[in-house]
Amino acid sequence: MWWALGALATAALALYATTNGAPRWEASVVRFFQTLPLPGLHELSLALTSAGRDPLVVLLPAAAIAGLWAIGQGRLAGFLFLATLARVLAAIVKWLVDRPRPTESLVDVSYYLNGPSFPSGHVLSTTLFLGFLCYSCSYLLPHRALRLGAQAGCLAVIALMGVARMELGAHWPTDVLGGYLIAALVLAPLISLHRRGLAVQPTNAQ
Numbered sequence: 789m790w791w792a793l794g795a796l797a798t799a800a801l802a803l804y805a806t807t808n809g810a811p812r813w814e815a816s817v818v819r820f821f822q823t824l825p826l827p828g829l830h831e832l833s834l835a836l837t838s839a840g841r842d843p844l845v846v847l848l849p850a851a852a853i854a855g856l857w858a859i860g861q862g863r864l865a866g867f868l869f870l871a872t873l874a875r876v877l878a879a880i881v882k883w884l885v886d887r888p889r890p891t892e893s894l895v896d897v898s899y900y901l902n903g904p905s906f907p908s909g910h911v912l913s914t915t916l917f918l919g920f921l922c923y924s925c926s927y928l929l930p931h932r933a934l935r936l937g938a939q940a941g942c943l944a945v946i947a948l949m950g951v952a953r954m955e956l957g958a959h960w961p962t963d964v965l966g967g968y969l970i971a972a973l974v975l976a977p978l979i980s981l982h983r984r985g986l987a988v989q990p991t992n993a994q
Contacts, residue, residue, distance in 0.1 A: 790976075791973065791976055791977070794969060794972060794973050794976075795973060797969060798966065798969045798970060798973060801962055801965060801966050801969065802881065802884070802885050802906065802966065804962060805885050805887045805905075805906035805960075805962055805963070805966065806885050806886070806887065811960075814960040814961050814962060815890070815894040815895055815960075817954065817961045818890060818894075818895045818954045818957060818960065818961065819895055819896075821951055821954045821955045822895065822896050822954075822955055822957065824955075829951075829955060830898070830955065830956075832948065832952065833899075833951070833952035833953075833955040833956050834899070834952075834956070836910075836945070836948060836949050836952040837899060837910060837952055837953070837956060837958070840910040840913060840914055840949060841910070845875070845913050845917075848917065849868065849869075849872040849917050852868060852917070852921065853865045853868050853869050853872075856868060856924070861924075861927070861928070863982065863985070864924050864927065864928075864982070867920065867978055867979075867981075867982045868917075868920050868921070868924065870978060871916045871917065871919070871920040871974065871975060871978055872913070872916055872917050872920075874916055874971075874974040875909070875912060875913040875916055877912065877970055877974070878907060878908075878909035878912045878913065878967070878970075879909070881906065881907055881966070881970065882903060882904040882905075882906065882907070882909070883904070885904060885906045886904050887904050887905045887906040887960075887963070888904070888905060889901065889903075889904070889905040889958065889959070890905070890957050890958070890959070890960060892957075895957045896957050897956075897957035897958070898956050898957055899956035899957065899958045900958075901958055905959055905960060905963050906960075906962065906963045906966050907963055907964075907966030907967040907969075907970055908950070908953050908958075908959045908963045908964050908966065908967035909967070910949055910952075910953055910958075910967070911946075911949050911950050911953060911959075911963075911964050911967030911968060911971070912967040912968075912970055912971050914945065914946055914949045915946050915949075915967065915968055915971035915972070915975075916971045916974060916975065918942040918943075918945055918946050919942070919946065919971060919972075919975050920975060920978065920979070921942055922938075922939045922942035922943060923975075923979050923982075925938045925939050925942070946968075950964040950967070950968065
C-alpha cells in the first residue's frame with residue numbers, strides 16, 4: 789500500500805514538473821537555502837556535488853561492493869549492486885519529464901550542468917547507495933553505538949546532498965524530492981527481498 793502511494797506521489801510530482809518549469813515558490817525555497825548564514829555551506833555543497841559525479845559515483849559503490857564481497861557478504865554486495873545500478877532511472881525520468889534547470893534570472897546558479905532538471909540525479913544516486921549501506925549496517929556492525937553512528941552519517945550525507953543541489957542553484961526543490969522518492973521506491977522492494985531471503989535478522993547487540 790505504502791509503495792503504491794509513493795508511486796502515485798512520484799507520478800504526480802513528475803507531472804507537476806512537466807507542466808511547471810519555474811514556479812515562484814520553488815525559486816523562493818532555493819534562495820532561502822542560498823542565503824542561510826552557515827559558514828562553509830557553499831564549500832560543502834561543492835564537495836558533495838563533486839563526490840556525487842563520475843567517476844566517484846561509480847568508484848565508491850564499486851569499492852563498497854568489492855569490500856562486502858571480500859568479507860563474505862556476497863548477498864549484500866549483490867543487492868547493493870542492484871541498488872546502485874538503478875541510478876539509470878534518473879536519466880530515463882529526466883528524458884521523459886524534460887524540465888529546465890534553474891536560471892540566473894531566478895536564483896544564483898553557481899554550478900552549471902547540462903540536461904533536464906527532474907529528478908536530481910545526485911540525490912537519487914546518493915540515496916540509493918548510502919540508503920542501502922545504511923540498511924546494511926544492521927548486519928555488518930554488531931556494536932550498537934558504532935552502527936548508529938554509521939547510519940546517522942549515511943542519513944546526514946543523504947539529507948545534505950539535497951540541500952547542496954539547491955544551494956548551488958542546480959535544482960528545484962521538487963527535483964530533490966523526486967530524487968528521494970524514486971530512490972525510496974527502489975530501495976523498499978530491494979530491502980524487503982533481501983530480508984525475506986535471510987535466516988539471520990539484523991543485530992541488536994550492544
